[in-house]
């Protein structure tokens with residue numbers, strides 16, 4: 001297993017970077033003036049300490065031994081693989097529901113129970129977008145009757161942005177006591193943005209609401225909201241229950257039975273995504289490890305295409321364009337000959353030093369995508385009700401652009417020839433075409449989606465229409 005858990009020393013360093021990200025607008029502004037330095041420090045902060053590296057080496061070695069002992073020693077693709085996450089407003093019960101699902105599925109032999117504290121144990125990881133998916137992968141993979149599930153928790157919008165690229169489907173958790181809240185709306189928007197086609201809704205904490213009309217109202221409002229954000233408001237399954245009761249093994253009518261309904265709905269309603277198997281290989285780098293005796297391993301998710309052991313690949317972005325050969329592929333404690341779109345895998349690279357690769361870059365089929373600094377995009381600016389800005393911005397606005405596993409400062413201007421560009425204001429709620437210029441190059445193409453953040457909050461989302469090579 002290529003464990004991507006971060007050990008304490010690395011965590012603290014990352015936390016410092018995270019604090020900077022969440023800092024006041026003034027601090028953010030000054031950090032943005034020094035964007036290259038800030039970005040460098042972020043990447044440096046992610047490097048595991050020697051102790052962490054040693055532990056990873058040990059983990060890699062042990063894992064190799066443990067799966068060698070398993071029958072066949074190969075990862076099975078029998079059931080379709082599906083990454084599903086809980087999203088929604090703070091305290092509405094995402095963690096409790098995730099724990100309840102693992103309990104329920106484990107009782108049916110579909111995985112190992114992870115209690116609340118296990119899921120919640122790494123707040124720093126959650127804060128920086130390394131979601132529970134890696135922890136879940138470490139423990140086990142959950143199965144429903146027809147699907148393999150990897151459970152992911154997205155407690156905050158930042159996780160949603162940096163981690164949601166991995167989500168194939170999501171359960172939006174809404175507390176029956178509050179109904180929809182600003183983060184419910186923000187997460188719906190972001191779910192759409194990261195390409196999640198279908199959602200499930202779990203109206204939680206029904207034990208705290210006596211009035212059935214109140215529950216109906218929450219459901220009606222959720223259906224309206226789903227439609228408003230381009231989801232199927234009529235057909236989307238909405239399940240009402242109590243995650244806490246399910247977790248505590250009481251009130252099965254509103255507890256475990258509702259979790260079963262939710263899992264049945266996941267099996268029937270959510271479509272296993274059509275993987276982009278035929279497109280050129282692209283995997284984004286989440287973590288890089290040096291494994292003694294073996295070389296440099298990068299972990300991340302394959303966004304598209306397939307790759308076989310021995311294939312040539314290119315490390316691209318953040319100033320790099322390096323050709324190498326992929327000499328090993330590993331996933332879920334198993335060695336593979338082939339990786340494909342949707343896989344979270346580890347790739348062993350020939351002749352590459354640890355320092356040559358970093359989070360935010362991509363591994364690609366050579367020549368299949370360009371790494372660029374300049375692009376044109378359609379941008380939606382979030383309203384304050386969606387958690388966005390209260391005030392408009394002007395040309396040359398410099399927020400942070402998040403895409404895949406990286407974030408880079410971008411200067412946004414109006415396309416050449418825009419009338420009154422110097423005085424033009426972009427209001428919260430606007431949909432606007434803009435040209436972006438990044439301080440570092442990253443692998444981009446028409447159709448790439450990104451998110452804009454400033455001062456610790458999401459302020460916009462975008463879709464690239466054109467890239468400029470020079």
Ligand SMILES: Nc1nc2c(ncn2[C@@H]2O[C@H](COP(=O)(O)OP(=O)(O)OP(=O)(O)O)[C@@H](O)[C@H]2O)c(=O)[nH]1
Nearest residue numbers: 090091092093094095096155204205242243244245
């Ligand atoms: N009464 C009741 N309380 C619940 C239920 N589900 C969760 N809670 C409680 O609600 C609180 C928040 O639950 P969490 O699961 O931590 O919520 P979360 O959405 O993961 O919260 P963040 O990670 O902070 O965003 C906890 O105190 C839970 O025990 C439920 O069905 N009924």
